[in-house]
Amino acid sequence: MERRNFKNLNIGGAGIRGIVGPGLTPANAGDFAAAYGTLNTGKTILVGIDPRGSSPMLEGVVTSNLCGCGCHVITGGILTAGMMHFLILHRNLGGGILISGGHQGAGWNALVPLDESGAYYEYFRQRELFDLYHGKRFYQPGPDDIGSLKTLPPEALDAYWNFLASQLNVPAIAGAGIRVVADFCNGAGAAYGKRFAELLHIDLVGVNDEPCALIPRDPEPRPRSESLIRSIIEPLGANIGLVFNRDCSRLGIVSDRGEPLSEEMTFPLGADYFLESRAPKGSTVVTNVCSSRSLDETVRRRGGILVKCRVGQSRVIDRMRSAGAVLGGEGCGCFTTTAIHGFDGFLMAGILLESIAVRKQKISEQIQKLARYNMVKQTIPCNSPNAYRKLRQLCREFEADGRISEEDGLRFDWNDGFLSLRLSNTEALLRLISESTSRELAEERAWKVRQYWERSEA
Amino acid sequence: MNTPIVNTLKFSESGVRGIVGAGLTPRLITELAAAFGLYCGGGRIAVGRDTRTTGPIFEQAVAAGLLSAGCQVLNLGIVPTPTIQFTVHKLGCSGGLAISASHNPEEWNALKFIASSGCFLGPGEAAELFDLYSQGSLPCRQENNLRGVKEYPSAFEAHRNRIFSAIDRDAVRKSHFRVAVDCCNGVGAYFSADFLRELGCEVFPIFDEKDGKFRRRPEPRPENLSRLSETVLQNHCDIGFAQDPDGDRLTIVTEKGIALAPDYSVVLAVEQLLDGGDPGPVVVNTQTSRLVEYIAGLRGCEVKSARVGEINVIEKMTECDSFVGGEGNCGGVIARRIHPGRDSFTGMSLILELLSFTGKTVGEIVGELPPAYILCSRFPASPTVGKRLLEEMERRYQQYSPVAFDGLRIDFPDGRVFMRSSNTEPILRLHVESSDHAAADALRLRFETEMKSILE
Numbered sequence: 064m065e066r067r068n069f070k071n072l073n074i075g076g077a078g079i080r081g082i083v084g085p086g087l088t089p090a091n092a093g094d095f096a097a098a099y100g101t102l103n104t105g106k107t108i109l110v111g112i113d114p115r116g117s118s119p120m121l122e123g124v125v126t127s128n129l130c131g132c133g134c135h136v137i138t139g140g141i142l143t144a145g146m147m148h149f150l151i152l153h154r155n156l157g158g159g160i161l162i163s164g165g166h167q168g169a170g171w172n173a174l175v176p177l178d179e180s181g182a183y184y185e186y187f188r189q190r191e192l193f194d195l196y197h198g199k200r201f202y203q204p205g206p207d208d209i210g211s212l213k214t215l216p217p218e219a220l221d222a223y224w225n226f227l228a229s230q231l232n233v234p235a236i237a238g239a240g241i242r243v244v245a246d247f248c249n250g251a252g253a254a255y256g257k258r259f260a261e262l263l264h265i266d267l268v269g270v271n272d273e274p275c276a277l278i279p280r281d282p283e284p285r286p287r288s289e290s291l292i293r294s295i296i297e298p299l300g301a302n303i304g305l306v307f308n309r310d311c312s313r314l315g316i317v318s319d320r321g322e323p324l325s326e327e328m329t330f331p332l333g334a335d336y337f338l339e340s341r342a343p344k345g346s347t348v349v350t351n352v353c354s355s356r357s358l359d360e361t362v363r364r365r366g367g368i369l370v371k372c373r374v375g376q377s378r379v380i381d382r383m384r385s386a387g388a389v390l391g392g393e394g395c396g397c398f399t400t401t402a403i404h405g406f407d408g409f410l411m412a413g414i415l416l417e418s419i420a421v422r423k424q425k426i427s428e429q430i431q432k433l434a435r436y437n438m439v440k441q442t443i444p445c446n447s448p449n450a451y452r453k454l455r456q457l458c459r460e461f462e463a464d465g466r467i468s469e470e471d472g473l474r475f476d477w478n479d480g481f482l483s484l485r486l487s488n489t490e491a492l493l494r495l496i497s498e499s500t501s502r503e504l505a506e507e508r509a510w511k512v513r514q515y516w517e518r519s520e521a
Numbered sequence: 522m523n524t525p526i527v528n529t530l531k532f533s534e535s536g537v538r539g540i541v542g543a544g545l546t547p548r549l550i551t552e553l554a555a556a557f558g559l560y561c562g563g564g565r566i567a568v569g570r571d572t573r574t575t576g577p578i579f580e581q582a583v584a585a586g587l588l589s590a591g592c593q594v595l596n597l598g599i600v601p602t603p604t605i606q607f608t609v610h611k612l613g614c615s616g617g618l619a620i621s622a623s624h625n626p627e628e629w630n631a632l633k634f635i636a637s638s639g640c641f642l643g644p645g646e647a648a649e650l651f652d653l654y655s656q657g658s659l660p661c662r663q664e665n666n667l668r669g670v671k672e673y674p675s676a677f678e679a680h681r682n683r684i685f686s687a688i689d690r691d692a693v694r695k696s697h698f699r700v701a702v703d704c705c706n707g708v709g710a711y712f713s714a715d716f717l718r719e720l721g722c723e724v725f726p727i728f729d730e731k732d733g734k735f736r737r738r739p740e741p742r743p744e745n746l747s748r749l750s751e752t753v754l755q756n757h758c759d760i761g762f763a764q765d766p767d768g769d770r771l772t773i774v775t776e777k778g779i780a781l782a783p784d785y786s787v788v789l790a791v792e793q794l795l796d797g798g799d800p801g802p803v804v805v806n807t808q809t810s811r812l813v814e815y816i817a818g819l820r821g822c823e824v825k826s827a828r829v830g831e832i833n834v835i836e837k838m839t840e841c842d843s844f845v846g847g848e849g850n851c852g853g854v855i856a857r858r859i860h861p862g863r864d865s866f867t868g869m870s871l872i873l874e875l876l877s878f879t880g881k882t883v884g885e886i887v888g889e890l891p892p893a894y895i896l897c898s899r900f901p902a903s904p905t906v907g908k909r910l911l912e913e914m915e916r917r918y919q920q921y922s923p924v925a926f927d928g929l930r931i932d933f934p935d936g937r938v939f940m941r942s943s944n945t946e947p948i949l950r951l952h953v954e955s956s957d958h959a960a961a962d963a964l965r966l967r968f969e970t971e972m973k974s975i976l977e
């Protein structure tokens with residue numbers, strides 16, 4: 064019997080994403096764009112891409128189908144996620160579609176729908192969009208109402224850089240003589256690294272900074288992808304290493320001593336500085352249910368209130384709005400303020416650079432002040448149509464000794480740590496996070512899950 | 522109010538065309554382009570378009586389809602359809618796609634499929650392509666097998682140089698012709714004036730705004746060319762040329778401001794080609810004026826008939842080893858020495874060359890031909906209704922031995938009547954030709970009345 068991959072294509076909060084060819088095709092991408100166009104007919108929509116091999120093809124499908132549904136399209140070419148979030152709101156547009164596989168590897172791509180505020184589609188709007196997509200009945204105007212196609216003028220980005228400067232203490236950063244090693248993974252950020260360095264007057268050493276289809280490493284900012292630049296940080300005398308994903312919406316950090324930090328520490332580092340310097344006591348911070356407890360303690364120490372939501376960047380942004388939070392983010396290496404309705408790698412990097420400049424403290428010193436847990440993060444291949452049933456059965460394995468939460472996947476809490484098991488929204492994977500004060504305990508719990516899962520797969 | 526969705530799609534060897542939104546959608550275009558990319562076996566595909574406002578959208582849709590099939594897209598931008606055909610052959614592309622509904626009104630658009638030879642797909646090849654398309658769910662290549670889009674902005678320059686190398690450009694330049702050109706706001710608005718200036722002409726362009734809004738009916742027929750006639754007269758021009766939006770059709774206005782039937786473009790070009798030594802026989806479609814037979818007869822050259830449609834004429838030309846051809850009904854000049862396809866730029870060059878070689882005016886050259894009054898009408902009719910009408914007409918006029926080779930041709934002692942269902946629109950065309958004006962009028966009136974009564 065043909066073995067079918069159930070996760071070649073995924074439709075969820077992050078739009079439609081899949082492996083180009085067996086999953087994501089011009090046909091389903093066209094239907095998705097037509098569904099989006101049907102919801103937004105007559106509006107002006109910004110389309111930006113991450114320079115993947117399939118992006119020109121998908122850009123053609125998206126722009127033509129949007130115009131075919133009566134949308135006026137502005138093509139922005141290569142844009143980071145942050146630029147998309149900002150430009151849509153700033154230019155008073157009707158929405159946008161970002162064509163980017165973000166953190167996913169070569170072969171993947173995605174269409175990420177954005178609303179008129181530049182934010183990801185919230186849950187109910189997603190449902191409406193997906194119903195249209197599945198129903199395949201799209202608005203088809205006559206020839207007089209077909210949309211137009213324009214290109215974003217390059218000077219339009221000046222407003223973005225002015226915005227970024229307004230969010231940061233530029234004189235402090237500029238005066239600190241900071242040297243940065245930045246790995247852009249040849250993604251959208253690579254096209255703008257130089258401008259970022261000029262804005263903040265920093266000395267930026269670029270790595271993988273050619274925006275092109277070649278994806279030189281795992282785009283997810285994790286210690287293993289950060290380790291590529293760790294060896295040059297100290298010899299170059301750099302203050303920090305920045306490791307971005309392809310659409311510049313996630314950030315991993317390498318300390319001035321060349322230590323690749325867990326991506327879980329990006330948010331606590333940013334939150335620690337932001338809450339101390341810019342937010343009043345009692346401010347609300349939003350994160351997802353499986354982020355490191357390091358953040359819980361950071362927020363508590365700075366007198367903030369932590370609100371948890373389900374995993375997904377769109378959910379965090381949505382919850383930030385409803386909770387009136389000043390800061391939100393996830394353990395995958397992203398955080399944001401209320402200034403922008405999404406995650407912007409340049410803004411995150413700017414805040415961390417500001418923390419070095421204003422506090423006059425190295426990253427290696429700042430990280431020492433944060434609670435650090437032992438965390439095991441694993442992905443277990445899960446190409447099963449019955450994965451949710453299997454996941455529920457796991458409750459029994461751990462029910463005796465931990466508090467169970469089913470807010471998103473399964474989470475077991477103990478005094479020393481937690482275990483989170485969640486089926487990926489975007490890939491054929493079970494994501495396992497086991498955190499504890501004791502490395503042995505964290506590893507043992509992860510091992511137990513893995514053993515159970517593999518046994519039931521066999 | 523939104524236009525109601527009525528299917529206007531037309532699949533034929535002339536491509537796939539329809540009214541945008543009413544049948545012709547970006548999705549259909551992407552799928553057709555993907556099928557074409559697959560049909561061509563990948564490789565490089567040249568893509569060009571006319572100035573229609575929906576062109577940029579369909580250009581995107583086409584690129585997406587071709588890329589998904591693993592093709593490299595060579596984007597020529599806004600260029601005449603003959604330039605795309607020329608480029609495909611010159612650069613050894615696997616094929617080409619023209620995004621243009623040619624002479625159809627502004628709200629239409631179309632995809633025309635070009636084989637690696639630079640000629641349009643023949644009926645058999647087009648049928649194979651449509652079979653592939655009809656299978657649905659065409660495979661999409663994985664990302665590591667996808668290629669990109671390459672811009673090629675100098676395609677027309679190469680095409681123009683090819684035309685100039687095939688004519689006596691110095692002779693034309695020395696004549697310093699005053700030429701009015703009606704670009705119909707199509708591709709000619711980008712290229713025609715400069716092209717004629719390169720031939721030493723003083724140019725008076727009209728309808729040359731580049732916004733893709735057609736300011737006259739796009740078919741270059743005499744009844745649509747009153748402004749060109751005025752321009753010719755006001756500026757004392759030697760000749761006026763009218764193009765269609767994608768630059769493959771040509772009609773002439775004489776120095777007296779008289780708009781000629783499109784057949785005259787072919788007649789004059791054939792005269793110049795044969796005098797220049799291009800080998801016959803002359804191949805024209807069944808709807809072309811008898812004047813071609815007269816011109817060829819004077820030069821001892823045979824004329825062969827082909828079915829209407831550029832590819833049918835080209836295939837016949839290849840079969841007969843002919844280098845001279847055309848489609849009189851639409852003013853489509855074909856000089857195979859330059860490239861095998863209808864080309865208004867080739868037509869303009871040959872006719873100016875004829876004027877400079879003979880030293881005569883257009884009016885004088887036409888005056889030396891036997892009189893020919895060519896009248897046309899069109900009736901809305903689906904292909905099925907059209908077929909029934911032609912069968913009925915064949916029965917009614919059996920005593921004149923009608924020719925049902927392509928449409929229906931009836932030769933009367935005082936003229937010729939031709940009726941045919943269009944390949945590109947749901948209409949029936951009536952074409953009447955006679956050497957006597959009154960006879961032509963009478964024949965048209967008679968057939969118009971008869972056809973209307975049958976259609977009702």
